[in-house]
Amino acid sequence: MKNSPPPAFSAKQPINNVLYAQAGGVTAVINASAAAVIETVFANPNQFGTMYGAFNGIKGILEERLIDLSSLETEPLTAIKYQPGAIFKACRFDLDPLEHNPAQYERMLEIFKTYRIGTFFYNGGNGSMVTAQKVGDYCRQHNHPVNCIGVAKTIDNDLAISHCSPGFGSAAKYLASSFLEATLDTLSMHDTSTRFFVMETMGRNTGWLTLSAGLIKDVMPDVPLILLPAERPFNQTSFLNKVKQLIQQKGYCVCAVSEGLRNPQGDYLSIANIEHTHERDYTQLGGAGYTIAKLVSNTFNVKSHYAIPDYLQRSASHLVSKTDWQMAYDAGVAAVEAAKKGLHGVLPIVTITSAQPFAWQFKTIPLHEVANLEKTVPDEFISSDGMNLTEQALNYLRPLIQGERPVPFKNGLPDIPVIEFQEVSKKLPVFRAIK
């Protein structure tokens, strides 16, 4: 990246600079959205001024950790589209309510004024984007016009109203492919070894990723399969009966379970409970797969194995869905188009324009319509016994995993050039986002 001269500031300059930041858990394709925002802003120089990125989302903005992207060249911009993680680094950090911490909002206003930010794109989850809107509202009330636009992303697919979430299709493809391979492993070993294999997927309250493992039925229609989505309380008796029946019929059984599976009393089955008290964090899950595997082994005296892909499922840039990758790119383009129309407090969401061939477009809706909503798996996607998926679910999932993106490799490993971004020199006093 070239160093660009510091922009000159004068009161007469228009407030047309752009700021982009990332928040929340990453997806394998979030950086395609980043590249799309940058490229589309660059393509509209009459409407937009200098393009900034921020490190660590809104926390980095408070701390004035900004990157001047105006001299970003084509080559790194292309590389960004293939990068896992969040290219500008993300955060799990939200602003406090205005009444509790007005200093944060004053600081945001100060940053936005200093850098003449007229458009703020926040690529994150529900909560983050609502916060961004609040900042925008505050700035507008204090005589600094800024449009805040959300860019959707989440592997959990829990974004309401939208047909699906950019990021989900790639995680679903990765999990289904990996589960298929591990199922063939189990199939080939079960006669004298493992009879029960379980893969734990992410998903605190929703079973979308767990259900995606069921896509292996397209390859193995008769696979002895159990899916335990977070939407259904774990019924130990029914589960064990089904395991017993499947092992009797087929010799083995494979299972996918949501990390957030709970028993009928509402307690997580997870054994993770890795203690830590980071003030802004939440209960950490992980380990439901172990609990389930141990239960089966102890009950039936059979060998079981469990896999916990954890971050691998949300960072597997070597196996993304081309459909999802394109959708993540389109989300970025749609956000810039909304900005060009002068919209504020909106989020482009996915609507389906054609089922066959599968085609979508982004439709802009007010952020408050999706705020604090969570899209769980609908009843008709889960079989009546609560432990499998329906044909309707398969019909929904299939289009999202279609297509493979070319994967650049170099010396045997994914070719992921680590791009170093340089922070702009700070103009404002130090501000500590976390005291």
Add this chain to the structure above:
Amino acid sequence: MKNSPPPAFSAKQPINNVLYAQAGGVTAVINASAAAVIETVFANPNQFGTMYGAFNGIKGILEERLIDLSSLETEPLTAIKYQPGAIFKACRFDLDPLEHNPAQYERMLEIFKTYRIGTFFYNGGNGSMVTAQKVGDYCRQHNHPVNCIGVAKTIDNDLAISHCSPGFGSAAKYLASSFLEATLDTLSMHDTSTRFFVMETMGRNTGWLTLSAGLIKDVMPDVPLILLPAERPFNQTSFLNKVKQLIQQKGYCVCAVSEGLRNPQGDYLSIANIEHTHERDYTQLGGAGYTIAKLVSNTFNVKSHYAIPDYLQRSASHLVSKTDWQMAYDAGVAAVEAAKKGLHGVLPIVTITSAQPFAWQFKTIPLHEVANLEKTVPDEFISSDGMNLTEQALNYLRPLIQGERPVPFKNGLPDIPVIEFQEVSKKLPVFRAIK
């Protein structure tokens, strides 16, 4: 697969039929070896008669679960090379010592006589192949000449004398690629989220797979990395000091740990201990990653995450090393070449003929030379503090992960046609391998 007419048997027919079976934990490329054996046998019709496969390794042979492969067509034979798992199904089952269970050996002789098996290829681990040799010796002592040839495979890379084991390079490539992606995830989130990420690799007594995660240094030379290979007892104090130092320096730390890591008292750190009492099985591991993650969280009050890829690492046919795939194929060819020379009780192993460009050939050695040996990671591959790998290790590992094999996909998932093999009609009385 076509049905072929049952072979006619007469005392005058030569004993030149061939039997191939698979045993032990699978690799992502074991079926390339299977295809190589079949193709090379087919290419030598003057030397070899009917080609049989056996379900479930030596257990399936005892049970007369054989497949007549003579009519296997080109298309499934090509598909086999891309299949994860063991195409004929493997076993974790060994014959008892002759003096304890002569009936097993008599049965093997009966099978070999009935099917005129003149060559037996056993694609498995050390122990299995030694057993196969014992069977061959027994048959020869009882007037049935048979050559037993080993075909090497193991992701653990613990095969002695051989430069490496077919199957290891692919698991190493999968783990290094996945670890790189998860590291970039952690890098991008650590400021307000996970500061410690650990991936648990397979490896009961050897740290080869753990060390392979260190290949990410080729992309991120300064990555804050800790490797905990099984060869070094876990020193909690040194480990925690290093974690602290790296998090202070870089803000985060990533770690790979062998499932078989032990404390200085020799106890496994694993928490799996999934109880089961299958008579022929052994202590099951899994969970060292959880133990390590919990330790770091509890000690430093930071968020940590752990991934346990488990079977995903040995069945990831979507991400195999082309070098390893070729080597697995060559292992099968070398075994048939050894059979053509009339050798018995041998194993083709890998020797390096050129470092640059990397080139190998297979050299046939007597099985007893490798029996019951285990190749652990040499001292010079592990850094002096026991928690990283050396440049020598990188030099060793790099060539094994080079190259990508094209991955066939269909409807969004790896194109893995499930091939159904038909068992031959049994000619002998029922024999129960496990009472």
